[in-house]
Amino acid sequence: MPYKMWRVLDLIRWTSEYFAQHAIPNPRLDAEVLLGHLLEKSRLQLYLHFEMPVFQEHLTPFRELIKKRVARTPVSYLTNRKEFMSLDFYVDERVLIPRPETEQLVETILTAQTDGPQRLLDVGTGSGAIATSLAVHQPEWQLVATDISEAALAVAQQNAETHECTEQITFLSGDLFEPIQAIENAKFDWIVCNPPYIKKAERDTLSPDVRDYEPDVALFAGDDGLAIIRRLIAEAPEHLVPNGKLLFEIGDTQADTVRTLLDAHPAYCTYNLRKDYAQKERLVLASV
Ligand SMILES: C[S@@+](CC[C@H](N)C(=O)[O-])C[C@H]1O[C@@H](n2cnc3c(N)ncnc32)[C@H](O)[C@@H]1O
Incomplete structure (x- = not known):
């Protein structure tokens, strides 16, 4: 970035072009989000202050952010923020950045007919986005x-504290259902998981933003990608109340195998696969 007197609009234009030259997807959006983050202004406020000069104290850290974005650090790790279910979550490289499609898991539970206060288990909570947004929407x-990942749990706990719902959520570390053995009578109305x-x-084949920055443990599941899903389907029923529900996300080529796994398990009475916004079967809801 050349040395000169910079104004907000010049900086956005220069950075968008620079990002585009480096094949960064959504160059203008990223430029605006990063500058807004640094100046502590929303994108709307930036638009209202296009002519505002930006001084050296902000230009130096902005150059650093630009360099990191060009090295493909995800914007959410640079701003340490991601919105999920209209709530603001802290994120860093310890956790997967919550995806918009995962909101459908939360919406499915919140719009289901439920009988009194529910008991839920969020397996692989990551940033705590699913558990925290459910707790905020349903205080009972x-x-x-x-x-x-204990590192992920620390982030999840921080997010629950920010949203003042630590009294509703018990955080436990361990492999799949192993940590809940410590809880007496651990049966749930819902088990939800984005594995x-x-x-x-x-x-x-993954974008470098994902492959080089998000935690491997949050992404990969063995040679066929089904290592966790297979165990989830096999083990969930013994932790559900009668008529309890298992709700989880799958990859867009896994629907047929998941059907076969559910058909083969005697505990599941019904199940259905739901499509995401891109019309792919990505959500599984199964009842015991
Ligand atoms: C795809 S991420 C989902 C994170 C968060 N629930 C979300 O939707 O944004 C999967 C999470 O599962 C956790 N995980 C992976 N293997 C696990 C296992 N065997 N037992 C428990 N958690 C696991 C990872 O650490 C990661 O936080």
Whole structure:
């Protein structure tokens, strides 16, 4: 970035072009979000202050952010923020950045007919986005949120504190259902999970933003991507109340295998696969 007197609009234009030259997807949006983050202004406020000069104290850190974005650090790790279910979540490289399609898991539970306060288990909570947004929307509900990554759980706990719902959520670390053995009578109305489901061999096909920055443990699940989903389907029923529900996300090529796995398990009475906004079967709701 050349040395000169910079104004907000010049900076946005220069950075968008620079990002575009480096094949950064959504160059203008990223430029605006990063500058807004640094100047502590929303994108709307930036638009209202296009002529405002930007001084050296902000230009130096902005150059650093630009360099990191060109090295493909995801914007959410640079701003440490991601919105999910209209709530603001802290994120960093310890956790997967919550995806918009995962909001459908939360919406499915919130719009289901429920009988009194629900008890839920969020397996692989990551940033805690699912558990925290459910707790915020349903203050009477109790949740257990688990993750194999203690580093991720620390982030989830921080987010629950920010949204003042730590009394509703018990955080436990460990492999899948192993940590809930410590809870007496641990039966749930809902088990919800956005598991890792990418095949190891697909690593090179991922965007560098994902592949080089998001935690491997949050992305990959063995040679066929089904290592966690297979165990989830097999083990969930013994932790559900009668008529309890297992709700989870799958990869867009996994629907047929998941149907076969559910058909083969005697505990599931009904199930259906739901499409995401891109019309792919990405959501599984199964009842015991
Ligand atoms: C795809 S991320 C989902 C994170 C968060 N629930 C979300 O939707 O944004 C999967 C999460 O599962 C956790 N995980 C992976 N393997 C696990 C296992 N065997 N037991 C428990 N958690 C696991 C990862 O650490 C990661 O946080």
